Amino acid sequence: MKYIIEHMEPELSEWCYAEYQNISKIVGKNNLIFTNTNETKLKTLGTVKNQSVTQLNLKxxxxxxxxxxxTLKPQDKNKFDYLIFGGILGDYPRKKRxxxxxxxxxxxxxxxxxxxxSTDNAVLTxxxxISSTPLQKIKFKDKLTIPIQxxxxxxxxxxxxxxxGQPFISQKIINYLKHNPL
Ligand SMILES: C[S@@+](CC[C@H](N)C(=O)[O-])C[C@H]1O[C@@H](n2cnc3c(N)ncnc32)[C@H](O)[C@@H]1O
Structure with a gap:
């Protein structure tokens, strides 16, 4: 299975990059494709394509x-060769981007x-x-509270x-929040 992240943010923020690093660790550099971007920095994490995924005509x-x-289920691994995700930072309330x-x-x-x-949590899930555990067996926590100071x-x-038992979030994102409170 190849995982495609269609980068849809105007720039590659530190937050976004930290999520993309997580994604590369999860699926492996050889299975990861970033589309709609020419950020050379991402080449260490996966394949980078300037084209949007909408232009690739993937089967x-x-x-x-x-x-x-x-809902995505384990049997879908036989149906699909590519899973595509929006490289979009979360917004609340949801803007359905x-x-x-x-x-x-x-x-x-x-x-x-x-x-x-978040995109990295969505990819991990x-x-x-796809590695055979149905959604209902996966444990989640809704809403994280991060102490800043x-x-x-x-x-x-x-x-x-x-x-x-620990929420999946990069320490880099926690440090980012500590230095750049929302
Ligand atoms: C932060 S989310 C984007 C949220 C955006 N506000 C929206 O509502 O579309 C980033 C990406 O993760 C994936 N994602 C996040 N939550 C998901 C869910 N519950 N089901 C399916 N995909 C999800 C989607 O590919 C989405 O584009």
């Missing part, structure tokens, strides 16, 4: 979209639940499902996968 591809009607991509691509779509996850905290109103 057996599926878009991960929180608004999709069908993946939906225009779905309209352009006109390919099958799948959800992994309807709660909004899909990776676990005494009396100050940042709430991330998204869904995080729990790995050994």
């Amino acid at each position: 057996k591809a599926c878009l991960l979209d929180p608004s999709a009607k069908e 993946t939906e225009p991509l779905a309209k352009q691509l006109k390919i099958p779509t799948r959800n992994i639940g309807h709660k909004q996850m 899909a990776f676990i499902i 005494k009396g100050e905290e940042v709430i991330l109103p998204y869904r995080y996968i729990l790995i050994n």
Whole structure:
């Protein structure tokens, strides 16, 4: 399975880059393709294509979209060769920025639940499902509270996968928040 991240942010922020580093560790550099970007910095993490995924005319591809009607299941690994994700930072309330991509691509779509996850959490969840564990067996935590300094905290109103009881979030993102409070 190849994992495609359609970069849709105006720039490659530190936050975005930290998520992309996580994604490369999860799926492996050889299975990761970034589209719609010419950021040379990403070449250490995967293949980088200037073209949008909408121009690639891929066969057996599926878009991960929180608004999709069908849920991704382990058997989908036999149906698809590519899983496509929006390289989009979370927004609250949700702006449904993946939906225009779905309209352009006109390919099958799948959800992994309807709660909004960060792109790295969405990739990890899909990776676990494709490796044979159905969504209902995966544990999540909704909403993270990150202490910044005494009396100050940042709430991330998204869904995080729990790995050994700990939410999956890069230490780089926590450090970023400590230095750049929202
Ligand atoms: C932070 S989310 C984008 C959120 C954006 N506000 C939206 O509503 O489309 C980044 C990407 O992760 C994937 N994703 C996140 N949560 C998902 C879910 N519950 N089901 C399917 N895909 C999800 C999608 O590919 C999405 O484009």
